[in-house]
Structures are given as structure tokens and as C-alpha cells.
Amino acid sequence: MVSDVSMAVDLGGIKMKNPINTASGTFGNGWQFEGFYDVGQLGAITTKGCAAEPWDGNPAPRMCELPSGIMNSVGLQNPGVREFVRSYGDYLQGLEERGCRVICQVAGHSIEEYVRALELFEELAPFASGFEINISCPNVSRGGAAMGATPEAAAEVMAAVRPRTKRPIVVKMAPHDVAEIARALEAEGADALSLINTIPGMAIDVRTRRSKLSRPTAGVSGPAIHAIAVRMVWEAHKAVSIPLCGIGGVTSGEDAAEFILAGATAVSVGTQNLVDPTAAPRILGELTDWAASQGVSDINELIGAFEC
Numbered sequence: 599m600v601s602d603v604s605m606a607v608d609l610g611g612i613k614m615k616n617p618i619n620t621a622s623g624t625f626g627n628g629w630q631f632e633g634f635y636d637v638g639q640l641g642a643i644t645t646k647g648c649a650a651e652p653w654d655g656n657p658a659p660r661m662c663e664l665p666s667g668i669m670n671s672v673g674l675q676n677p678g679v680r681e682f683v684r685s686y687g688d689y690l691q692g693l694e695e696r697g698c699r700v701i702c703q704v705a706g707h708s709i710e711e712y713v714r715a716l717e718l719f720e721e722l723a724p725f726a727s728g729f730e731i732n733i734s735c736p737n738v739s740r741g742g743a744a745m746g747a748t749p750e751a752a753a754e755v756m757a758a759v760r761p762r763t764k765r766p767i768v769v770k771m772a773p774h775d776v777a778e779i780a781r782a783l784e785a786e787g788a789d790a791l792s793l794i795n796t797i798p799g800m801a802i803d804v805r806t807r808r809s810k811l812s813r814p815t816a817g818v819s820g821p822a823i824h825a826i827a828v829r830m831v832w833e834a835h836k837a838v839s840i841p842l843c844g845i846g847g848v849t850s851g852e853d854a855a856e857f858i859l860a861g862a863t864a865v866s867v868g869t870q871n872l873v874d875p876t877a878a879p880r881i882l883g884e885l886t887d888w889a890a891s892q893g894v895s896d897i898n899e900l901i902g903a904f905e906c
Contacts, residue, residue, distance in 0.1 A: 610790030614641030621868030638696030667820020728766035835861025851884020
């Protein structure tokens, strides 16, 4: 991984020493991977989403394998912000001091829940370099549609949380209407966007004629959605000027490089962490080697360098 190419990037004010992040929900809260490698070498980690109060999540079974990925319906099980900080705050503070930025994901089923969770993070989590607002959560008060399902709904969430912190806000987008929703989020003060979240799918057990999970539908992730995610990052890059974090089926440095070329400033490794716990540093090495092969002195020269 020795290279003359500068790999440092700025994700909307989150200054990362390299573009490799981890996707929320696939990496625990970082410490679980320390037995495999020094997590501090990564550019950032995004912690598992937390709400103001604990969520139980969905009943089991809530994960199953697919031919080219996984499907999950975990339901954002979490202990709530206070317990999260009590349990992991010291580790995350140390990780920040080792140079790996900590991005805390904020979850909610209503605008009021997002605001309360962010206020708690702002008060209790000095170690956070920024916050990721997951607007793919269902809006329970409005029939269960994703909080960010429309430009208007996404803008409403962003307008409510923006005044609650001066730290960078990254918004985790649902995988539809990305250009219009991205513009709405930028207009309301989002510092960066991360995309995409899982894509809804179904898996039916043909012997029992029932879902393989406890719910009829669930989120598909992994290599199966990579090409879709690259396309959506490209669409968002054309629509807004704020930085993007590309997520979806990254298994290699070349996959990460596709996101960079499509317009992403940073790249999150997700499902592959569950397959290979050493995936993130390997992908970082491969991405660094690729950047060096492109004849540039700075990885930022390659952001959005895709040519039709």
C-alpha cells in the first residue's frame, strides 16, 4: 500500500485519510474487527444506526443468503443512543484519536425521533466527526413509507435536523429518485450524501410457500446491486455539488474505483465485511494501487472522471 498518491478526501467536512468507509449495520461498531486488523487504518467507519430509545428490531429469521448477496430485515435493532455511548464511547474516542473518523448513524420513525436522537448524539458523543441520517427508515406516523421516499419528505427531515448540530451531516438515501431527492437534501443543508441503501426484494421458500424471512420483503445487498448503485451515484453526482459516499456490492478495489469514477468521494464496504472480515483493508490496498496506476498524484483527481 506504499504509494506516492495522496489518498486523503473530504466527505462534506469529514476529513478522511483515505476514501474507505464501512457501511452501517455491516461492521458492528468497529471493535468487533480489531482482532483481524487495525481498524484505525481505515478512512472512517459508520456505526450501526441508533435511535433515541432502544428498538427491538424484527423477529427472526431476519437474514438469508442469495446467489449474489444477502437479504436482511433486521429492523435496525439498537440499544438507544445513551446505552450506545456508554458501551462503545471509549473505544470510538480512541479510534478517532488513531485517525479513523467515526460517523454515527441516526435512526428514527418520525421527524421528532430523528431530532431527539441527533440531540442526544450531539450531547453525548464528542467522538463523532459527523452524523449519517438514515432516511430509509419507515415513517410509522404516515403509513410506513420511507422517511425520504419523496423530495418533499426528505427535505422535511433535513430541515428539522440541520439546526441541531454544526457537525457534518451525511444523509443515507433510499435507492429511488436519487437526483431529485439529492437536490432537495442539498438545498436544505446536507453536507454529503451516502447511497445507496438496500433494494427491496423477496425470497420465497418453495417448499413451505412462505417467506424465508419473518416478513414478506426485505433489503437486498451485496454484488447483486453494485451496478445499480454505481448508476445512482453517477446520477446524484450530476445533480448536486456536495460529496457522495458510494455504497453497494463493493468486493474489490476495482468496485471501489467504479464508484470514484462515477462521482463518489468515499466508498463504503458493506456486505463483504460479513463474507471476509479483512475485506476493508484489502480493498483499500487495491484502490491505492489502482490510483497509482492512473498516473495521478491525488485520488481526488479521479472523482467523477468517468467518460461516456
